[in-house]
Structure formats: C-alpha cells, structure tokens
Amino acid sequence: MKMKELLLFLSCVLSVSADGQHSDIAITGCSDSYGEDVYTLGGEELAYTDFNKKEEIYPQPPFVDPMTYPGEYERAVGRQQICKGNPQKSRKGMKDFPLERDAPSAVMIYTRDEVEFGVQNTLICHVTGFYPAPVNVSWTKNKEKVTGSSINVPYLNKDGTFTQISRLDFTPQLGDVYSCKVEHPALTEPATKFYEVDSSARSDPGVGPSVFCGVGLTLGLVGVAVGTFFLIKGNECS
Known part of the structure; x- marks a missing residue:
C-alpha cells in the first residue's frame, strides 16, 4: 500500500x-x-x-x-x-512526505427497496475510490437541507482507497427531488447526485415475474413438443 x-x-x-x-x-x-x-x-x-x-x-x-x-x-x-x-x-x-489525494472515483444514489409512494424507504449515497478518508456527505430535499442521515465508518478498498455509505430515510412523494452532496479535499467542487421521485417510481411487477413467466412458457412449449413426439411414435408402433 x-x-x-x-x-x-x-x-x-x-x-x-x-x-x-x-x-x-x-x-x-x-x-x-x-x-x-x-x-x-x-x-x-x-x-x-x-x-x-x-x-x-x-x-x-x-x-x-x-x-x-x-x-x-x-x-x-x-x-x-x-x-x-x-x-x-x-x-x-520521510521528512514530512508530500500529501497525495484521490478524488472519489464514483458517487451513486439509489433506494434500498423498490419505491412505492407513501411507503417509507431509504436513500443510499455510495461513495468510493477516494483518499484520504473521510468524505463529508450532506442531503437536501427540494433544495432544502435535511438532517437525520447517517454515514458508516470508511472502509479500506483493495487498492488503498476508501468507501463510505450515507443513508437517509424518506417517504417517496411524487415530484420530490433529493440530492446528496459529497465533499473531499481532492475535489475542486462538491460532487452532487440527484434522485427524483417521478411517476415511473410506482411499484410494478418488475423483471422477476416476467422472467418466471417466460421460463414457464418455454417449459410448457417443450412439454407440448415432447408429448407430441411420443404420441406420433406410439401411433407408428400400433
């Protein structure tokens, strides 16, 4: 290291x-x-x-x-x-070796669970690839500062940089805009990511049911084909 x-x-x-x-x-x-x-x-x-x-x-x-x-x-x-x-x-x-700094290589904002209007959820701001630790993360809702967020202790990545995760509990309402602002000595200006609650955030069946339906349909078609094959062979034997 x-x-x-x-x-x-x-x-x-x-x-x-x-x-x-x-x-x-x-x-x-x-x-x-x-x-x-x-x-x-x-x-x-x-x-x-x-x-x-x-x-x-x-x-x-x-x-x-x-x-x-x-x-x-x-x-x-x-x-x-x-x-x-x-x-x-x-x-x-080392005669007071010079300071080296790495800005965060990635800042991501996402929800912990699938979003449903009016149902409490958690926004996650994931910051990684920075050195030294820690970073400072602040949150806003509709451009107003909010409190009550939490942030974990920085943990070391394999390349010698760090990762930190900040969390904010929220209740999704249509049109709300949240942001997490990340500050670090290696950044010339804060890195800010936004999350907007829009109509597409409504809970929907997702990809899971579609995958299961597709697999079920495929297996059904295979079953029909196999059954037809044995029916034809049975007729030939008789």
Whole structure:
C-alpha cells in the first residue's frame, strides 16, 4: 500500500475460509485528527469503534447470530495511542512526505427497496475510490437541507482507497427531488447526485415475474413438443 498523508493503517487477516470467498479483517487507522477501528467480514462491517460515543457499535442485521467483542472499546483506545505515535515517526523518517489525494472515483444514489409512494424507504449515497478518508456527505430535499442521515465508518478498498455509505430515510412523494452532496479535499467542487421521485417510481411487477413467466412458457412449449413426439411414435408402433 502506498504511503499517503499522515494516515497509517494496520490491517491483518484474522482468518480466511478454505475456498477463499470470505475473510475477517481488523483495521486500525489514525491521523492527527481522526481515528478508526473496525472489524469486517467479506467486506461487510461486523463492528466499529465510535470514539465520540465511547462505545463499540455492531451494525449487524437482526437475522444473523450477533457477534460481539467484550472490552473491545478499551482495546481500540489503546491501539489508537500506539497508532498516533507511528505517523510522527514516519513523518520524521520521510521528512514530512508530500500529501497525495484521490478524488472519489464514483458517487451513486439509489433506494434500498423498490419505491412505492407513501411507503417509507431509504436513500443510499455510495461513495468510493477516494483518499484520504473521510468524505463529508450532506442531503437536501427540494433544495432544502435535511438532517437525520447517517454515514458508516470508511472502509479500506483493495487498492488503498476508501468507501463510505450515507443513508437517509424518506417517504417517496411524487415530484420530490433529493440530492446528496459529497465533499473531499481532492475535489475542486462538491460532487452532487440527484434522485427524483417521478411517476415511473410506482411499484410494478418488475423483471422477476416476467422472467418466471417466460421460463414457464418455454417449459410448457417443450412439454407440448415432447408429448407430441411420443404420441406420433406410439401411433407408428400400433
């Protein structure tokens, strides 16, 4: 991983499955003003430390067996003390190396679920490919700032850049326009993406039923052809 800014990340693969599909990764990161401590499984967050709330957060869905790490907040605080000393040594050894920055390579806005008017949903603003972390994400509704959004802890991509996801709960109403504005030091101006609730957002059967109907029709035609074949052969034998 290339050295950038004063941010030092220590990551270790705790375990890898036999087929290579999943890995547990622990990441500890820090800078002069920022700290991160997170556990991931296959790229998904299992737990992260919120140093503002002074607690360990477990953003796991309710349908899985919960995984917890007792005493992890205290251990994360200790790792931060070690981590914050390392940039000072690196800075001295590299004579305060120049800052490198990567602007986000992609910003996307989409809904968590299929949209139905009047039914609560979640807008997701997905930001990836940036360095250093974090980004700042703000939301508007019909050009007015809105509050109540959330954003996850930045997690490391394989190429050394980061990904962050911001979420905003909303109730779709025809004509509403939402936006997420992304700010990062490498951007000369904020990157803004828009989502408009229009008539096409109404819930419809989607592609799933069409696919099933197409498959059913195909199988039905095959069945008819096979039945006809055996009927003809049976007549020839008689």
